Amino acid sequence: MTFWLLTIAGVSASGKTTLMDYLARGVHKRFGYYPTCVSMDGYYRDFSALAPHELQQVNYDHPDSFDVTALIRDLRYLKAGKPIYPRSYDYVQHKPVEAVTLTETKPVLVLEGILPLHFTEILSLSDLTVYIDTPINDCYARRLRRDTLERGRSEESIRYQFETHVMPMYNAYIQPQKERADRVLADGGQCPILLQDIVEKVAACRD
Template sequence: MNNLIIGIAGGSGSGKTTLALRLKERFGEDEVRLISHDSYYKRHDELPFEERCKLNYDHPDAFDNDLLIEHLRELKAGSAIDCPVYDYADHNRSSEVQHIEPAPVLIVEGILPLAEPELCKLFDYKIYVDTDADERILRRILRDVKERGRSLDSVITQYRTTVKPMHEAFVEPSKRNADIIIPNGGENGPAIEMLAHHIRSLIQKANMQ
């Protein structure tokens, strides 16, 4: 199948998910599929909840990239996949799956997709969302407390112990692998319009081959 795979990376709370959604809005419902890198956090049924809370979810090793790569290859070949669903409150993969059909554009977004060389090889276009650290931590606090059932203390502790140091060690350096860097993510209207136009031209070019 002639499809385009786009990787969108950036720090936690940078606006990368919003950017992916804004891009999807510029296309028809069946033209774009969104895949969250978070869905591919490794399953840890062997650990009790208290131990799962202590895991470092901001390190590249936290992700089952082999499964994601396999799924992207299946989608590119024209086959549907059953994407894992991650439960943020339980800190583990849930028993549910999300059925995803192939589409002309596949967008993978997360903190670390550009840090994995084998994933980068699959991406036709690599985007990094660059947002100030103060803005990112505020967004993360609001999101994790309101949407993911976390306490304020746990969010701050996790940010200090893993999120910030892992951002500096792995997320920020992955910016070097990007084809384009976008400030402020989903709030950057001109960049979204430019990207949507470019993606449309890439789809048309792929269909002509």
């Protein structure tokens, strides 16, 4: 069996998860199963041992903040048809959390994150790559709402992180991924053309 990997990149709050959910529903409608979805956020390093003043200096938008070795290992397992224990990230405790049950791999795999196309190993594992080019000011407004409501952060800390961490990393690492992507979208959300492209490519692999 062929396992086909779609990788979606874009700055935080650009609409990656919204697009991934839309595509997952489309794949289910066409093939009868939901893709195995992996979030790069689950592979942040464990920063729980740091003091509060040290945590303020952690740059979650820098490539070094990720445990890329673990992410690539799990992607290779999935592409080989092997199950994984998917990871999520506890932003309050600043550490990854491993699932207690295995996730079985499906023929369609989807990875989303802020920096997957920065890493050559992930590019080589991907069958189709997408970059979401949402305007950065729109992303900040979405991030402000999300992080205050879902991650228990103050508006001041979000603004500080955006100005000192997000924007420099956006210019240095995140936006340059646009040049490495097979497709560039103006925003996340529904994209019937991309869904049809995926359906056709996956169907061709099955034939």
